[in-house]
Amino acid sequence: MLTVLAEICIRPGRRNAVLRAIEELTPVVLAEEGCGSYQALIDHKAQTPWKQHSPHSIFMVEHWVSLRHLEQHQQASHMENHRAAIRDDVIDVKIFVLEPAVK
Template sequence: MIHVVAHVTLRPGTAPVFLREFRDLAVLVRQEPGCVDYFPARDVDMGLHFQPLDPDRVTVLEKWTSRRALESHLRSGHMRGFEDRIKDIVLDMKLTIVEEV
């Protein structure tokens, strides 16, 4: 299994726009071969001093059956279209891609 954690930092106040676009995209992504899970998440304040909270960050969690499935997803037309639609509201994106060992 391949797991992806994408931390997307957005322009202040634009998370609702991002989430609307993401939910439309997710319908298509979840139908892709090899997609096990694909969803957005927001920070939950647990009152921990070491927990950074950011109301303008969305974390995308993904699970893929193989590297090939993820590579195909990244090249898909709907991903390129999504990236084009959100480019003006995304300030930063950090990806962590790991494989179960």
């Protein structure tokens, strides 16, 4: 199982609009073959000196059975439509594909 961590950097004031788009997309993604989980997370407002602060980001945590499934997900028409719909709201996307370090 692969874990995907994606940071979607959003234009100030547009985070809720992008979250609504992700909320609409989530059931479709969860129905895809090979998807184990698909969850959007936002920054927890804690005033601690050791924590990163990312108020204009959405973090996606996803689990996929294989890289093939993840690639099919990325190429799916609903993902292309989603990216087009939020294009003007997104500044940058950083995607990490991770595997367990210890098996």
